[in-house]
Amino acid sequence: EIVLTQSPATLSLSPGEGATLSCRASQSVSRYLGWYQQKPGQAPRLLIYDASNRATGIPARFSGSGSGTDFTLTISSLEPEDFAVYFCQQRYLWPLTFGGGTKVEI
Amino acid sequence: QVQLQESGPGLVKPSETLSLTCTVSGASVSSGSYYWNWIRQPPGRGLEWIGYTQYSGTTNYNPSLKSRVTISPDTAKNQFSLKLTSVTAADTAVYYCARADTSGSYRNWFDPWGQGTLVSVSS
Numbered sequence: 001e002i003v004l005t006q007s008p009a010t011l012s013l014s015p016g017e018g019a020t021l022s023c024r025a026s027q028s029v030s031r032y033l034g035w036y037q038q039k040p041g042q043a044p045r046l047l048i049y050d051a052s053n054r055a056t057g058i059p060a061r062f063s064g065s066g067s068g069t070d071f072t073l074t075i076s077s078l079e080p081e082d083f084a085v086y087f088c089q090q091r092y093l094w095p096l097t098f099g100g101g102t103k104v105e106i
Numbered sequence: 107q108v109q110l111q112e113s114g115p116g117l118v119k120p121s122e123t124l125s126l127t128c129t130v131s132g133a134s135v136s137s138g139s140y141y142w143n144w145i146r147q148p149p150g151r152g153l154e155w156i157g158y159t160q161y162s163g164t165t166n167y168n169p170s171l172k173s174r175v176t177i178s179p180d181t182a183k184n185q186f187s188l189k190l191t192s193v194t195a196a197d198t199a200v201y202y203c204a205r206a207d208t209s210g211s212y213r214n215w216f217d218p219w220g221q222g223t224l225v226s227v228s229s
Contacts, residue, residue, distance in 0.1 A: 001169075034215050043202055043219035044153070055217065087153055091214035095168040098153040 002026055004088050004099035011104045019075040021102045023088035028068045032092040035064055035073045038101075039084045047086075048073060078104070108132040110203045110220035118197075118227050124190040128203030128220060129183075136161045136181040141206040143216060144177060144188045146199040154199075158206070159186055193227045200224050 003026040013019055023033065031051040036044035046055040048064035051071060061076040075082055083106050088099040114126035128142070135142060141158040148154075157167035159177040167175050176189040190197060201223055204216040 032214075036216075043204075043222050044216070045219075046215055046217040049212065049215045053211065055215075089153075089216075094166060095170075096155045096214060098155070100152045 001095055002029060002090050002093055002097050004090060004097055006086075006088060006099035006102045008102060009100070011102060012106070013078055013104065014106065015078050015080055017078055019073075019078055019082075019104055021073040021075075021086055021104075023066075023071045023073070023099050025069045025071075025090060029090040029092035031067050032090055033064075033066065033071045034089050034091065035062075036087045036089065037082075037084050038087065044087060075104075108205065108218055110205065110218060112201060112203050112220045112223040114223060114225070116224060116226060118193055118225060119229050120194055120227055121192055124188070124193050124197060124225055124227075126188045126201055126203075126223065126225070127185050128187070129185050130205075131184070133205065134181075135179050135184050135186055138162075139208055141166075141208055141214070142177075142179065142186045143204045143206055145202045145204055145216065145219075146197075147202070147222070148196075148199045156188065156190075156201075160208070195227050198225065198227045 005024045007022045035048040038044040052064045063074045065072050085101045085103045087101045109131045111129045118124045143158040144156040157177050159165050174191045179186045204219040207213050
């Protein structure tokens with residue numbers, strides 16, 4: 001199966017700062033990589049699909065890039081509600097797999 | 107607005123069978139446009155895709171769980187279910203149900219999700 005490795009495990013930032021999260025795949029997933037946001041006690045929410053497409057209703061401060069094995073989620077200016085855990089997921093091969101997550105904390 | 111809601115026992119004994127149901131509103135389990143999925147998250151850990159069913163009963167499971175998992179639709183009740191046999195403490199997790207499109211831009215992306223239900227395996 002494809003292993004997704006996220007870094008860093010934790011990112012400590014302040015509101016207004018930018019955030020850069022990384023997801024690396026153990027083999028190429030083309031552009032079939034997505035990102036989810038999970039807040040405490042809530043289900044994950046789809047943010048980005050197919051590397052760079054924002055899901056419905058997702059603010060423009062969230063952007064994704066990358067292809068092959070290296071992908072990045074960028075939050076241009078952190079809002080208080082953006083402090084959460086972010087997971088990447090690939091849909092290139094079955095079984096679908098997720099990364100271990102990056103916690104963005106204040 | 108599509109909503110999914112998990113239900114089932116919050117405590118299961120080791121070696122027994124975990125059974126959960128996902129009730130869908132705002133969409134039809136009978137639609138051929140969707141995969142109906144189960145995903146789990148052990149406390150403080152990452153996410154693991156368990157498998158999916160389609161309206162026809164077609165399934166696809168994670169090989170790591172395949173020998174113990176059954177996911178099936180109940181189109182009359184607009185629900186789908188998960189059964190996991192021979193559970194151990196390692197199966198303790200929050201279990202989520204989620205929808206994914208079978209084609210198009212949202213193919214195999216999970217959206218939306220249910221709120222999740224914690225299942226603990228303990229005697």
